[in-house]
Amino acid sequence: MFSIETIGRLHPLLVHLPIGILLFAAALMVFARITKSDLGAAVSFAWGAGAFMALLSCAVGLLLAQSGDYDADMVQVHQWTGLLTAALGTVTFFTKKYRWIPASATVIVLSIAGHYGGNLTHGEGYLFSNGEEAFQAEQSSKPLEEQTAAVSDSTGKKLIRRTFIYRDQIVPVLKAKCYSCHSATKKKGGLRLDTEAFIKKGGKNGSVLAAGNPAKSKLFTYLLLPEGDDRHMPPKGKLQLTRQQIAIIQNWIQRGASFKEEIEVIEQSDGDQPIAALSLLPLPVDSTEGVAAAPEKPDLEATLLSKPVNAPDQQILKKLKAQQVTLTKMAIGSEYLSANFVNTKDFTPEIVQALQGIENQVVRLRLTGQPVGDQDVKHLAQFKNLTRLNLENTKITDSSLTLLAALPNLEHLNLYGTAVTDEGLAKLAASPNLKVVYLWQTRTTPEGVKRLLKARPDLKVETGTQQFVKPDTNKVLTNNSK
Structure with a gap:
């Protein structure tokens, strides 16, 4: 069965049906009047279905609104x-008799509702873009030397370089690729990236920025994860960052993640070369993926x-x-495994016992x-690397929880x-x-849950259980004083 959260996520899918049906009903009315056809039954059916x-879409949308991410x-x-x-x-x-009056009102209000829905999903200004975002994104892809203001002194031996990396490079990338899900309009995961204060604050899962250390900054490391990973950003299907834009974010964090303009005085000799374009810096990487290591505690x-880890037994x-x-x-290239029993038709305890031969490789088990x-859960006692375990709709009882609580790396338990x-x-x-x-x-x-918490x-x-929407407490005042 679906959870309340899952049902709410169906809203973007369902909402397109009434939009199409209601507009089709209005079009049928116009067509009937022009051709003088008798389409009364079809028109009534369309309005009723729409x-x-x-x-139905409103009901599902109310569930989605409970997330507080918007x-x-x-x-x-x-x-x-x-x-x-x-x-x-x-x-x-x-x-x-006078159907055209409420029909016209329906189409008008539907357009307004659709516009605000588009703003919530894609960000404000999605419909009438003035090209500023595209220009800023293009600017952010230029080499560093093209985005800095440099002035030589009278001797020509010193170069005074003024750079505002956050404003001129980071903001355009975040605005083009991240604001649609992480701004005042939509706060996915409780995270906003549209101001300095919110970037430093992080989201529901903690900080996303470790100044001076890209390898411990989710703002950077999540960009490098495989697209199939649930944590990869932007999510699969969204417009991804270019390699140059990823390098911009990495270099900004490596330099200290400053949110202010920087002034550098560079001593130049005659043989000095121009400033090189940004490139990805070497980081501690996963030996199997080439992906920067994520922060230790949160990840x-x-x-x-x-x-x-050794390769699993092929037999x-x-x-x-x-x-x-x-x-x-x-x-890719990893020996760690995710095991899913959802499609297993003839389940026997021996199948779970067989997993014991690859207990070091199984990280996720469904x-x-x-x-x-x-009795089956007892076979999981040696799965020291298990991080996610799905036991929903199984026959386990309280007896299993003592063993599961002892698993050292278990983070998610269903x-x-x-x-x-x-x-x-x-x-x-x-x-x-356990998280x-x-x-x-x-x-x-509820009393047992309170004691656990x-x-x-x-x-x-x-x-x-359904929860009421909490007031927006994310409106943090940004201190713009220098």
Whole structure:
């Protein structure tokens, strides 16, 4: 089953249906009047279908709004114009004699709702771009010497160079590639990148910038991850940064990530060469991917993947694949694996036992929907490198949680639809690196969750319950004083 969060994410998909149907209904009315055709039944059906889909889209959109990742004021306008569109569509469906009046109002309000929806998804100004962003992006791709103001003194031996890297190079890249998801309009992951204060503040998962150290700055390292990785930025399908733009961000962080104009006095000799264009600097890299190492504490899995591991036994892999177990390498050239049992039809305890031969290589394990019990979970005791474990809709009980809490690298645990209770939940407080646990439709209670959070305030617990939108507390005042 879908979680509340997943259902909310269907809104961008569903919302296109009422837009198309309602506009088609209006077009049918115009066509019927021009051709003097009797299309009353078809027109009524279209308005009814469009109004129904608009109501459904509004309901799903309300769930999406609970994430708090979007600008509250703009969400309010989009929400009410969407509801008004559904209401006007319904009125148009029931109106016969003067249908063109509510129909015209529906189309107008629908256009307004769609415009604000576009702003929320793609950022403000997505429709009528004046070309400034494209110009800035082009400027940011130029070599450093083309973006600096340099003046020689009277002797010609000193070069005074004025650079404002953040304003002239970083902001254009962030605006062109990042603001659509990380600005005042949309704050995905609680992160905004549109001001100095918000960049330094970071997001829900902590800091994204370590001045002077690109290898520990998510703002840079996430750009280098494979596109298939959930943490890769921008997400797969979005316009990616060029190699030159990535180099700009890396060099800016390496130089100290200054948000102010810098003045340098450079002593020149006759043989000095012009300033070279930016290029990617050498960093500590993953031995299998060539990807910069991610920050150690926030990215335990990334640190783990940087360590060498022996190749898994091919006979074991062959046996697992014969049982429809999907085995995927965590990265190109890596020996670490993700094991997925979702497609396994004839599940037996022996299949889980077979995993014991590759316990050092399995980093992620999904046993979703399989008849897995506490006896099967015991076979996972030696999976010291396991970071993510999906046990939703399985038969496990509290007995399994003592063992799972002892896994040293476990970060994500999905217990949705299981029989775990508050007694077992308390055991997870001892899990050393657990970050997120999913408990929707379990036998746990709000009181049990509160006790766990009191013992582990750093833990994120997803219970599937709907939450009210919190006031926007992200409006941080930026100190522009020099």
